[in-house]
Amino acid sequence: MAAIAEMPNVADPAPTKKARSRKALKQKTASTNEANIVAETLAESSPAAAALLPEAIAGKENHESLSKKTKKGAAKGKKQQQQAPEVSSFEKELQEMQEQLEKLKIEKEQTEEALKAREETLKQKEEEIETRDREQEKLKIELKKLQKMKEFKPTVTFPFGLSVKDQEQDKKDKKKNSTKKPSPPYVLWCKDQWNEVKKANPDADFKEMSNLIATKWKTVTAEEKKPYEEKYQAEKEAYLKIVGNEKREHEAMRLFEDEHKQKTAMELLEQYLQFLQEADKKDTKKAKKEKDPLKPKQPMSAYFIFSNERRAALVAENKNVVEIAKITGEEWKNMTDKQKSPYEKRAMKNKEQYAREMEAYKQKKDEETADMKKEEEELMKLQKQEAMQLLKKKEKTETMIKKTKETLQKQKKEKKITDPNKPKKPASSFLIFSKETRKNLAEERPGTNNSTVSALISLKWKEMSEEDKQVWNSKAAEAMEVYKKELEEYNKKVVAEEEAAAALMNKDN
Numbered sequence: 001m002a003a004i005a006e007m008p009n010v011a012d013p014a015p016t017k018k019a020r021s022r023k024a025l026k027q028k029t030a031s032t033n034e035a036n037i038v039a040e041t042l043a044e045s046s047p048a049a050a051a052l053l054p055e056a057i058a059g060k061e062n063h064e065s066l067s068k069k070t071k072k073g074a075a076k077g078k079k080q081q082q083q084a085p086e087v088s089s090f091e092k093e094l095q096e097m098q099e100q101l102e103k104l105k106i107e108k109e110q111t112e113e114a115l116k117a118r119e120e121t122l123k124q125k126e127e128e129i130e131t132r133d134r135e136q137e138k139l140k141i142e143l144k145k146l147q148k149m150k151e152f153k154p155t156v157t158f159p160f161g162l163s164v165k166d167q168e169q170d171k172k173d174k175k176k177n178s179t180k181k182p183s184p185p186y187v188l189w190c191k192d193q194w195n196e197v198k199k200a201n202p203d204a205d206f207k208e209m210s211n212l213i214a215t216k217w218k219t220v221t222a223e224e225k226k227p228y229e230e231k232y233q234a235e236k237e238a239y240l241k242i243v244g245n246e247k248r249e250h251e252a253m254r255l256f257e258d259e260h261k262q263k264t265a266m267e268l269l270e271q272y273l274q275f276l277q278e279a280d281k282k283d284t285k286k287a288k289k290e291k292d293p294l295k296p297k298q299p300m301s302a303y304f305i306f307s308n309e310r311r312a313a314l315v316a317e318n319k320n321v322v323e324i325a326k327i328t329g330e331e332w333k334n335m336t337d338k339q340k341s342p343y344e345k346r347a348m349k350n351k352e353q354y355a356r357e358m359e360a361y362k363q364k365k366d367e368e369t370a371d372m373k374k375e376e377e378e379l380m381k382l383q384k385q386e387a388m389q390l391l392k393k394k395e396k397t398e399t400m401i402k403k404t405k406e407t408l409q410k411q412k413k414e415k416k417i418t419d420p421n422k423p424k425k426p427a428s429s430f431l432i433f434s435k436e437t438r439k440n441l442a443e444e445r446p447g448t449n450n451s452t453v454s455a456l457i458s459l460k461w462k463e464m465s466e467e468d469k470q471v472w473n474s475k476a477a478e479a480m481e482v483y484k485k486e487l488e489e490y491n492k493k494v495v496a497e498e499e500a501a502a503a504l505m506n507k508d509n
Contacts, residue, residue: 155271179242182235185228186217252387255394294364296357299350302343303332423486426479429472430461 190213197212198204204212300308307328314324332340427435434457441453461469 179239182232182239185225185232188228188231189217189220189225248391249384249388252391253384255390256383256387259390294361296354296361299347299354302340302347303328305346306332306340306343421490423483423490426476426483429469429476432475432479433457433461433472 193213193216194209197209197216201209201212307324310328310331311324314327319327434454437457437460438453441448441456445453
């Protein structure tokens with residue numbers, strides 16, 4: 001009974017209601033594990049206490065639920081108090097967020113503009129690179145063309161294509177071989193009188209001598225001057241003949257050169273076109289320099305003679321090319337002077353023979369060059385003859401043209417004066433077209449030459465279709481019909497006048 005009486009003191013929650021605090025509640029609230037432990041201890045001590053334990057635990061749970069309800073009420077009150085400042089802080093945060101969003105939008109727009117500018121610059125750079133690539137491709141194509149042009153080797157002869165040095169040498173030779181102008185009679189007389197005047201005046205210088213001779217020339221009579229003048233005239237005639245012949249030859253050669261240039265140009269064009277066709281079909285390879293087969297080969301040295309003899313034996317032993325070269329080189333190094341001497345003697349003989357053959361080859365080449373020069377000289381003679389024939393033909397044609405012009409002028413002068421009343425022939429369709437177009441062209445292009453205007457008119461007329469020309473043809477036909485009617489009337493008048501004149505003559509008779 002004593003144990004049962006003491007139980008309310010252990011599990012009584014009533015006195016704890018006055019002092020409500022979180023710390024006190026925490027101390028008094030026991031977990032389920034702790035309650036189980038207390039129950040176990042009480043059950044061990046006394047069975048009566050164990051029977052009353054569930055009631056105590058239930059009372060404790062009620063106390064905990066009450067404390068929780070009070071806590072919730074307090075929390076609600078606090079929340080209602082804190083709601084007002086929380087709303088104001090939320091509005092501030094919203095404003096800040098909106099400002100940040102606006103800033104982000106501005107930054108986004110700026111970045112988009114920067115990206116657009118970058119894209120434009122990249123596009124420009126890409127275009128520049130593309131243009132550079134195109135230019136490089138064009139340059140490559142031009143280079144290929146130039147390389148092909150280098151490979152083009154024409155077979156046309158250019159007898160007149162002299163180099164600058166040759167032209168200068170030719171000018172010098174012409175100056176040396178050119179005929180001198182004849183000296184006048186005064187100079188010829190001076191040459192004869194110089195020594196006599198010098199003997200008379202040995203101390204006189206050149207200026208004094210020239211003055212003395214000039215005064216003496218004034219005293220010379222016409223009869224004394226006559227032989228010098230005759231000599232000068234004869235020399236002058238001979239000089240003029242030579243100069244005239246040279247001029248004629250030069251003109252003839254110029255004509256011949258022009259004709260030859262035209263022919264060579266046509267031949268070159270044909271050859272170049274053939275070359276281009278062949279180049280399109282095949283990739284032209286660089287042709288090696290053609291060696292003269294008649295030129296003697298250079299002799300082998302002593303080492304090469306030895307290596308050629310030794311090679312046959314080493315090849316029989318199945319040695320490689322590199323191995324053969326190494327073995328022959330080592331053997332040649334290890335050989336004595338006595339062992340090398342027969343090969344050196346053979347090399348010397350070959351060298352002497354090569355020198356003889358080269359001398360003969362050079363002589364042959366010199367003879368060939370001399371023959372070529374002779375052939376060129378003969379060719380030049382033939383060309384000069386052909387040139388002279390061309391010149392003669394040209395002169396004949398010029399004389400014929402002159403004669404025809406003179407005869408035409410005479411005929412025009414001899415022609416009777418035409419009747420002013422006779423109707424004139426009408427202009428052709430082309431002439432009518434040219435008159436109208438000439439006016440239009442003069443307005444469109446003021447200051448142009450008549451020759452250019454006439455050329456433009458003829459081009460327009462050629463380019464015109466038959467339908468367009470029909471307008472001008474119809475105008476010309478109408479004018480022709482009017483002309484025919486006027487001619488008939490004029491002829492009738494002339495016949496009537498002639499008959500009247502004849503009748504008058506008969507009356508007078």
